[in-house]
Amino acid sequence: MRNVAIVGIGMIKFGELWTKSLRDLCVEAAQNCFTDAGTNRVDSLTIGCMSSGLFNGQEHLASMVPDYLGLKHVPATRVESACASGGLAVRSAFIEVASGFTDFALAIGVEKMTDVSVNDATFALASAADQDFEAFHGITFPGLYAMLARAHMDRFGTTREQLAQVAVKNHANSTMIADPLRLLDCSPITDGAAAVLLTTVEEAKKMKKYPVVEITGIGMGTDTIALSHRRDILKLDAVDLGVQRALKMAEKTINNIDFAEVHDCFTIAEIMVLESLGVVKQGQGGPATMDGLTALNGKFPVNPSGGLKAKGHPVGASGVAQICEIVEQLRNNAGKRQIAEARTALAQNMGGSGGSCVCHVVERR
Amino acid sequence: MRNVAIVGIGMIKFGELWTKSLRDLCVEAAQNCFTDAGTNRVDSLTIGCMSSGLFNGQEHLASMVPDYLGLKHVPATRVESACASGGLAVRSAFIEVASGFTDFALAIGVEKMTDVSVNDATFALASAADQDFEAFHGITFPGLYAMLARAHMDRFGTTREQLAQVAVKNHANSTMIADPLRLLDCSPITDGAAAVLLTTVEEAKKMKKYPVVEITGIGMGTDTIALSHRRDILKLDAVDLGVQRALKMAEKTINNIDFAEVHDCFTIAEIMVLESLGVVKQGQGGPATMDGLTALNGKFPVNPSGGLKAKGHPVGASGVAQICEIVEQLRNNAGKRQIAEARTALAQNMGGSGGSCVCHVVERR
Numbered sequence: 001m002r003n004v005a006i007v008g009i010g011m012i013k014f015g016e017l018w019t020k021s022l023r024d025l026c027v028e029a030a031q032n033c034f035t036d037a038g039t040n041r042v043d044s045l046t047i048g049c050m051s052s053g054l055f056n057g058q059e060h061l062a063s064m065v066p067d068y069l070g071l072k073h074v075p076a077t078r079v080e081s082a083c084a085s086g087g088l089a090v091r092s093a094f095i096e097v098a099s100g101f102t103d104f105a106l107a108i109g110v111e112k113m114t115d116v117s118v119n120d121a122t123f124a125l126a127s128a129a130d131q132d133f134e135a136f137h138g139i140t141f142p143g144l145y146a147m148l149a150r151a152h153m154d155r156f157g158t159t160r161e162q163l164a165q166v167a168v169k170n171h172a173n174s175t176m177i178a179d180p181l182r183l184l185d186c187s188p189i190t191d192g193a194a195a196v197l198l199t200t201v202e203e204a205k206k207m208k209k210y211p212v213v214e215i216t217g218i219g220m221g222t223d224t225i226a227l228s229h230r231r232d233i234l235k236l237d238a239v240d241l242g243v244q245r246a247l248k249m250a251e252k253t254i255n256n257i258d259f260a261e262v263h264d265c266f267t268i269a270e271i272m273v274l275e276s277l278g279v280v281k282q283g284q285g286g287p288a289t290m291d292g293l294t295a296l297n298g299k300f301p302v303n304p305s306g307g308l309k310a311k312g313h314p315v316g317a318s319g320v321a322q323i324c325e326i327v328e329q330l331r332n333n334a335g336k337r338q339i340a341e342a343r344t345a346l347a348q349n350m351g352g353s354g355g356s357c358v359c360h361v362v363e364r365r
Numbered sequence: 366m367r368n369v370a371i372v373g374i375g376m377i378k379f380g381e382l383w384t385k386s387l388r389d390l391c392v393e394a395a396q397n398c399f400t401d402a403g404t405n406r407v408d409s410l411t412i413g414c415m416s417s418g419l420f421n422g423q424e425h426l427a428s429m430v431p432d433y434l435g436l437k438h439v440p441a442t443r444v445e446s447a448c449a450s451g452g453l454a455v456r457s458a459f460i461e462v463a464s465g466f467t468d469f470a471l472a473i474g475v476e477k478m479t480d481v482s483v484n485d486a487t488f489a490l491a492s493a494a495d496q497d498f499e500a501f502h503g504i505t506f507p508g509l510y511a512m513l514a515r516a517h518m519d520r521f522g523t524t525r526e527q528l529a530q531v532a533v534k535n536h537a538n539s540t541m542i543a544d545p546l547r548l549l550d551c552s553p554i555t556d557g558a559a560a561v562l563l564t565t566v567e568e569a570k571k572m573k574k575y576p577v578v579e580i581t582g583i584g585m586g587t588d589t590i591a592l593s594h595r596r597d598i599l600k601l602d603a604v605d606l607g608v609q610r611a612l613k614m615a616e617k618t619i620n621n622i623d624f625a626e627v628h629d630c631f632t633i634a635e636i637m638v639l640e641s642l643g644v645v646k647q648g649q650g651g652p653a654t655m656d657g658l659t660a661l662n663g664k665f666p667v668n669p670s671g672g673l674k675a676k677g678h679p680v681g682a683s684g685v686a687q688i689c690e691i692v693e694q695l696r697n698n699a700g701k702r703q704i705a706e707a708r709t710a711l712a713q714n715m716g717g718s719g720g721s722c723v724c725h726v727v728e729r730r
Contacts, residue, residue, distance in 0.1 A: 001465050021497060053418040057488065058496040062446035062453070063590040063603075063720030073606050075585035076721065077453055078445045081427035088427070088442055092457065099464030100366050123422065131423040132386060220440035225428040238428075241438050355428030356441065 001098040005204035006213045006362070008037025008197035009324040014312035017191040022056050022112040023068045029193035029317075030069050030108055037197045038209050042069075044102040045076040048089030048109040049316035054124035055113055065108065075102075082128030083265060085109065086194065086319025087349030087358030091218050093198045094360075103199055109320030110193040121189050125315070128352040130226040142266070144227050144353040149268035151233050155283065158271065162286030166267035169295055170303050170310040173337055190312030194320035196327070201365070213330050217252065217361030219245025225355040239276040239350060242357035250361035252344065254278045257361070259301040259329065259339050260346040261322035264309045270294075270302065273348055296337060304329060304337045319349035319358060330364040366463040370569035371578045371727070373402025373562035374689040379677035382556040387421050387477040388433045394558035394682075395434050395473055402562045403574050407434075409467040410441040413454030413474040414681035419489035420478055430473065440467075447493030448630060450474065451559070451684025452714030452723030456583050458563045459725075468564055474685030475558040486554050490680070493717040495591040507631070509592050509718045514633035516598050520648065523636065527651030531632035532674055534660055538702055539671025555677030559685035561692070566730070578695050582617065582726030584610025590720040604641040604715060607722035615726035617709065619643045622726070624666040624694065624704050625711040626687035629674045635659075635667065638713055661702060669694060669702045684714035684723060695729040 010033025012025060020028075026047070034040040047061045058064065062076040079088045086109030093105035113121055126135035129144060152158045204212045221241025224230055230237070247253060254277055262277075264270035271285030279300050280288045288294065294302035305311055305325035308318055326345040328334045343364045350357040375398025377390060385393075391412070399405040412426045423429065427441040444453045451474030458470035478486055491500035494509060517523045569577045586606025589595055595602070612618060619642055627642075629635035636650030644665050645653045653659065659667035670676055670690035673683055691710040693699045708729045715722040 023497075051418045051424050053416045053489070053492050054424075056496060057492050057500065059416050059419075059445060059492040060447035060494070060590060060717050060720055062449075063587050063717060064495065066587045067589045067591075067594070067720070072587055072589055073602065074587060076446070076587050077457065080424060080443045080445060081441070082425035084427075092442065095460050095464050095466055098466070099460050101460055101463070124418070127418050127422050127424040129425075130429065131421060132388075135422065222428050222431045222437050222439060222441050224432045224437055225425060226432075229432070237438065352425050352428060355425055355432070 002100060003201040004094050004097045004198050004215050005201045006196050006215065006323065006327050007199055007204050007207055008033045009327045010036055010195040011321060011324050012193050014190045014192035014314055016114045018114060022052060022058060022110065023064060025112060025191060025193035026065045026108050026110050027068050029195040030106060033195035033197050038207065041104045042071055042074055042106045043104045044096050045071060045074055046089040046092040046105065046107045047076065047078045048085035048319060049078060050080055050082050050085045050111060051124045051127060054127060055111065055116055081356045082351030083315045084319060084349045084351035084356045084358050085316040087347065090196060090320060090323055090360060091220060091358050094215055094218055097198050097200060103203060105198045106195060107198065107320055108193060108195045109317035111314035111316040112191045113189045113314060114191050133226045145266040145268055147227065148233060148272065152268060152272065155234060158286035162290050163267040165289045166264060166270045167309055169289065170264060170307040173296055173304050173306045173310065190314045192312060192314030192317040194317045194324050196320055196323050210331050212365040213327050214363050214365055215360055216363050217246035217250030219243060219249065219359045220357065221245065222356045223354055225352060227353050236272055236276045236354040238354050238357040239273055239348065242359040243277050243348060246359035246361050252361060256344055257346045258342045258344050259304060260348060261305060261325050262302055262348045263350045264303060264307040265313060274302065296339065301339050304334065304339055322347040322349060323360065323362065326362045330362065367465060368566040369459050369462045369563050369580050370566045371561050371580065371688065371692050372564055372569050372572055373398040374692045375401055375560040376686060376689050377558050379555045379557035379679055381479045383479060387417060387423060387475065388429060390477060390556060390558035391430045391473050391475050392433050394560040395471060398560035398562050403572065406469045407436055407439055407471045408469045409461050410436065410439055411454040411457040411470065411472045412441065412443045413450035413684060414443060415445055415447050415450045415476060416489045416492060419492060420481055446721045447716030448680045449684060449714045449716035449721045449723050450681040451686065452712065455561060455685060455688055455725060456585060456723050459580055459583055462563050462565060468568060470563045471560060472563065472685055473558060473560045474682035476679035476681040477556045478554045478679060479556050498591045510631040510633055512592065513598060513637065517633060517637065520599060523651035527655050528632040530654045531629060531635045534654065535629060535668050535672040535675040538661055538669050539675035555679045557677060557679030557682040559682045559689050561685055561688050575696050577730040578692050579728050579730055580725055581728050582611035582615030584608060584614065584724045585722065586610065587721045588719055590717060592718050601637055601641045601719040603719050603722040604638055604713065607724040608642050608713060611724035611726050617726060621709055622711045623707045623709050624669060625713060626670060626690050627667055627713045628715045629668060629672040630678060632674065639667065661704065666704050669699065669704055687712040687714060688725065688727065691727045695727065
């Protein structure tokens, strides 16, 4: 396998983007990525999107997106693993480059969620759960994560104040980059897109615009799609495996990680992921959050970007947006939310109630 | 890159499978594949499915399918490129193995289309076209392909009899494998699944159960999603590129190909693809079909399986099912529809009205 670097990142501001179409979001994120990279060379394209069928009546993004990027003859793959679709797009782009199949691979994450009613959006999101055994019976994701939170409170004494602290911390980070009121008003049902351009480390060295940022580890894990089938409702096996596999590939332990972008779709998720990463013992995610461990100036900063909670969660885009934030940090370009001397970071992106998880270790060379 | 072989194939009989769920289809095809391979080792999984969100209210197959295969911790990716989703799943599995990321990769194609009304199925299928500029205005795929057929008839004098001959030939092939009446009654809206297991040629040689069948070429091309944006309505650029790239990678020309499985979603599609492959000059696909060129005993047999037309087209499954048929032929296992001395074959699988195309060259070693 060849070594793979990230040479470009591009985001658009997440929000309720009623004046823009799904294709606009993809094109803008990609154009920002090309500007950042100083090249628009793309040999293959991966698009992470959870449910453009249900949100936009539009499948076949593997044709539409290259078409509207002026790349209509380039091989393209849309990948999906619910809210982990963005991370999966980066993983797929990595493998395209690592295999030698492609030299420059563009990964885009996108979701346009506000074109449908809240009821329809709730149905679409619930399609990440087990339709036959969970969603059909009326439960939605707030309900699934509420069960996790209740079990965590019951078993470990985690408090509502500790949960709230995750949100407080993440919103505090996010206010440093944009109007806090708009962000705090932001619905978790969000439109957005993000893009990263990958190539070999060898090619990246020639580009010289930025320090070389390499993806050194990738790990993916899966777990039962239905929460009721888990061996323990408070164990996120897919996250455990995703993180362990990524760290192993990168020849690192969690102690080598300077900060992480994690999947805080609900406050309880960040607390459980923190425990899954091995940053704290199980049950200690709540108190550690209260103590400031994961704050920007804490010992293990989590979600310097504001996370999904504070910057919005356009599901297919989130995993790619995590990588964009990590690259900004590793380039020492993150302004007021910069983490001092950050060299090695972890991205953790998961689908549904933890049925799938994709992790990346990213290092500044 | 490492060389990649197909060591297992598994299909289920396509049809209106009202007593089976989406997950059942995947599990049965995979189990048939494991039985065929003599192993159930899977290090990563790719699932090609166009629109389980719209057909089944179920996304996140990358969690559900490994879960129900007893593989719940294995990395899994759902890929989508409309009707080319199956071919894309094989391509993704190929890259997983070729890169060294994975030793044994299972690719499953699946679509469960009969759980919704015909109206809803038509809406779901139309999401492979451009929603904003085509589908929203009322056109569906029969309409899009009808425009192609009309243009082909107008420019080259292709006749309705020639179109019909594609169907006659494909149904004739298919009647050799199953009850012809049921097949002839078969709606193009079909439930089905197919699976292939890939590993390195090195591993395949150790298995000894079958002659080694290697994927030597992969090509993917994309084109405008909207038919109206094409440079020429009768040019399938994505097919041209997919075929050329696959042949180039395999170091072959079309003259080295013994037979092909092609994407005959409509009769005109097979005629146009035949021209795109370079088997006949443009405009000659109709007369060549009448002359028997593509019949089972013709000079260039096309769709010995019966193709999409005669065996049904569960969209995400079709591209994988093509590979299953090719492997049966190359193993000399195809019974009454066996093509004598077949050693090198081409699979051509496309999405929408030709907005994307994935091709594979497969060879018996």
